Amino acid sequence: xxxxxxxxxxxxxxxxxxxxxxxxxxxxxxxxxxxxxxxxxxxxxxxxxxxxxxxxxxxxxxxxxxxxxxxxxxxxxxxxxxxxxxxxxxxxxxxxxxxxxxxxxxxxxxxxxxxxxxxxxxxxxxxxxxxxxxxxxxxxxxxxxxxxxxxxxxxxxxxxxxxxxxxxxxxxxxxxxxxxxxxxxxxxxxxxxxxxxxxxxxxxxxxxxxxxxxxxxxxxxxxxxxxxxxxxxxxxxxxxxxxxxxxxxxxxxxxxxxxxxxxxxxxxxxxxxxxxxxxxxxxxxxxxxxxxxxxxxxxxxxxxxxxxxxxxxxxxxxx
Amino acid sequence: xxxxxxxxxxxxxxxxxxxxxxxxxxxxxxxxxxxxxxxxxxxxxxxxxxxxxxxxxxxxxxxxxxxxxxxxxxxxxxxxxxxxxxxxxxxxxxxxxxxxxxxxxxxxxxxxxxxxxxxxxxxxxxxxxxxxxxxxxxxxxxxxxxxxxxxxxxxxxxxxxxxxxxxxxxxxxxxxxxxxxxxxxxxxxxxxxxxxxxxxxxxxxxxxxxxxxxxxxxxxxxxxxxxxxxxxxxxxxxxxxxxxxxxxxxxxxxxxxxxxxxxxxxxxxxxxxxxxxxxxxxxxxxxxxxxxxxxxxxxxxxxxxxxxxxxxxxxxxxx
Numbered sequence: 102x103x104x105x106x107x108x109x110x111x112x113x114x115x116x117x118x119x120x121x122x123x124x125x126x127x128x129x130x131x132x133x134x135x136x137x138x139x140x141x142x143x144x145x146x147x148x149x150x151x152x153x154x155x156x157x158x159x160x161x162x163x164x165x166x167x168x169x170x171x172x173x174x175x176x177x178x179x180x181x182x183x184x185x186x187x188x189x190x191x192x193x194x195x196x197x198x199x200x201x202x203x204x205x206x207x208x209x210x211x212x213x214x215x216x217x218x219x220x221x222x223x224x225x226x227x228x229x230x231x232x233x234x235x236x237x238x239x240x241x242x243x244x245x246x247x248x249x250x251x252x253x254x255x256x257x258x259x260x261x262x263x264x265x266x267x268x269x270x271x272x273x274x275x276x277x278x279x280x281x282x283x284x285x286x287x288x289x290x291x292x293x294x295x296x297x298x299x300x301x302x303x304x305x306x307x308x309x310x311x312x313x314x315x316x317x318x319x320x321x322x323x324x325x326x327x328x329x330x331x332x333x334x335x336x337x338x339x340x341x342x343x344x345x346x347x348x349x350x351x352x353x354x355x356x357x358x359x360x361x362x363x364x365x366x367x368x369x370x371x372x373x374x375x376x377x378x379x380x381x382x383x384x385x386x387x388x389x390x391x392x393x394x395x396x397x398x399x400x401x402x403x404x405x406x407x408x409x410x411x412x413x414x415x416x417x418x419x420x
Numbered sequence: 421x422x423x424x425x426x427x428x429x430x431x432x433x434x435x436x437x438x439x440x441x442x443x444x445x446x447x448x449x450x451x452x453x454x455x456x457x458x459x460x461x462x463x464x465x466x467x468x469x470x471x472x473x474x475x476x477x478x479x480x481x482x483x484x485x486x487x488x489x490x491x492x493x494x495x496x497x498x499x500x501x502x503x504x505x506x507x508x509x510x511x512x513x514x515x516x517x518x519x520x521x522x523x524x525x526x527x528x529x530x531x532x533x534x535x536x537x538x539x540x541x542x543x544x545x546x547x548x549x550x551x552x553x554x555x556x557x558x559x560x561x562x563x564x565x566x567x568x569x570x571x572x573x574x575x576x577x578x579x580x581x582x583x584x585x586x587x588x589x590x591x592x593x594x595x596x597x598x599x600x601x602x603x604x605x606x607x608x609x610x611x612x613x614x615x616x617x618x619x620x621x622x623x624x625x626x627x628x629x630x631x632x633x634x635x636x637x638x639x640x641x642x643x644x645x646x647x648x649x650x651x652x653x654x655x656x657x658x659x660x661x662x663x664x665x666x667x668x669x670x671x672x673x674x675x676x677x678x679x680x681x682x683x684x685x686x687x688x689x690x691x692x693x694x695x696x697x698x699x700x701x702x703x704x705x706x707x708x709x710x711x712x713x714x715x716x717x718x719x720x721x722x723x724x725x726x727x728x729x730x731x732x733x734x735x736x737x738x739x
Contacts, residue, residue: 126520126548127516127519129515130545130546131739133736133737134454134458136735136737137453138452138453139452153737153738154738178731179731181734189735197446200446201445226453227449229445232445397735400499416455416508417452417473417506418455418472418473419452419534420448420449420450420451420452
């Protein structure tokens with residue numbers, strides 16, 4: 102929905118629906134309220150917008166190096182059901198004042214029915230997908246890249262440059278790698294091709310470690326995937342760290358930083374990158390955003406002996 | 421704004437503003453996104469809607485029985501500034517399927533400029549103040565009752581029965597109590613009169629301990645004020661406990677349950693009520709809502725030796 106149609110007659114009804122107007126006063130709401138949270142970081146405006154959630158049935162082996170009972174206990178400690186792992190998705194928008202930058206693109210039309218909410222939530226936040234200047238991708242898993250294009254092939258952010266880690270491109274777009282990959286990894290190669298092959302000319306490959314845009318640095322954090330990156334965001338004297346998939350659900354994997362989820366392609370390298378990032382965040386008391394943290398997916402990391410925990414950000418109802 | 425005007429031509433502009441449409445793509449948003457969160461509790465729909473926040477400068481004596489240094493350290497542990505205490509306000513709406521019930525009414529037009537957001541957030545949630553059937557008040561402090569009427573005297577929830585704890589009414593509306601009250605307490609008496617005196621015939625006084633409406637029980641929790649109540653909400657086999665002001669900011673007063681904030685009128689009685697409520701919530705693993713918890717102001721209580729902590733609820737982006 103673009104701005105003009107928003108103000109057209111028929112669209113007012115849609116706007117009413119988005120605001121949640123109900124037929125009867127006690128009619129239950131159809132949907133959760135938009136998951137949008139804003140904050141200032143120096144002169145930048147940061148918007149967390151949820152793409153929804155998926156649930157992974159908890160089976161033995163989801164955490165490769167922990168018993169099912171231990172994982173169930175960790176879920177219980179977090180007051181979560183023990184039969185499934187909730188995996189929310191929270192891309193960030195960085196408004197630098199001159200550019201609208203989206204960090205990771207969500208599931209689009211290719212994920213669980215409880216996901217794919219990003220565009221609706223951006224719209225609720227007053228952010229027009231057409232106005233996004235840059236999409237920066239942390240890695241090539243489907244829940245980060247599938248939102249770039251619809252099932253009809255159309256670009257979701259048609260005016261945006263798409264920036265991807267060069268080592269991700271090199272790994273996933275290489276046919277020799279695909280041929281020799283284990284079966285479980287093949288869909289990842291196919292998915293990367295589906296998203297990127299037709300739009301290769303729109304994609305900029307960046308070298309991790311570089312400043313991508315003023316105030317946004319990529320940081321190599323390989324292991325989860327061969328080219329997985331985190332992003333340091335800095336404006337004025339304020340900094341935050343977008344952790345991407347340094348951990349999956351933090352109530353499992355920040356609290357148990359040595360646990361390896363099945364998603365980690367190189368478990369040892371991922372564990373080292375995780376400890377490096379969490380140690381730095383704890384030591385420097387940096388605000389962090391975690392892609393799979395519960396909305397609004399921001400907080401601080403504290404270290405407790407050999408473990409870590411997240412102190413969720415205190416929700417501020419003003420800007 | 422009622423539903424009819426929402427759909428009228430000029431109101432579409434207002435709706436656009438509420439959705440956050442912006443003049444230029446990188447223009448910063450004017451406001452925080454609406455603070456609205458929904459969940460199911462049995463067949464009930466619970467909506468947390470923020471009334472905003474106030475900041476109390478931290479001075480020696482804010483916590484009567486803790487040193488300034490200890491309070492500053494508790495704020496630091498929560499990654500909060502140490503010069504002020506953030507005090508958010510989160511009323512709940514319980515939609516029982518046949519009634520819309522508001523628990524506490526916020527600051528209205530009488531609080532800090534960063535408060536008084538409740539009606540806007542209810543509207544964003546599709547809840548028309550005119551459709552509210554019942555407002556249940558936990559106690560008579562201004563941040564819970566001032567939202568009942570505007571500066572012009574008009575009722576914010578004109579069709580709602582207002583239910584208040586009988587012992588609150590008996591204490592605050594009694595002239596002899598006002599006459600003998602210390603100076604610091606006098607504004608409380610005057611405020612209660614301003615809100616309630618002209619609408620006494622609209623107010624039902626309830627005896628704490630009773631079921632007020634199907635599924636909503638009042639629980640005596642005296643001490644914070646002489647008639648302060650919490651509410652147990654129950655539908656199907658699900659229960660939650662609305663803690664009202666059993667604690668102020670939980671990062672101070674759940675973590676340090678023996679600390680007494682200046683707001684507690686009878687510190688010893690309030691402390692006993694606090695430990696009783698937190699002990700029960702921890703033991704029964706009940707979902708709780710705390711009026712002064714960070715939005716969405718819900719979670720579970722865990723006991724750790726002689727202290728407690730809150731595990732914030734895992735935000736679910738679907739219903």
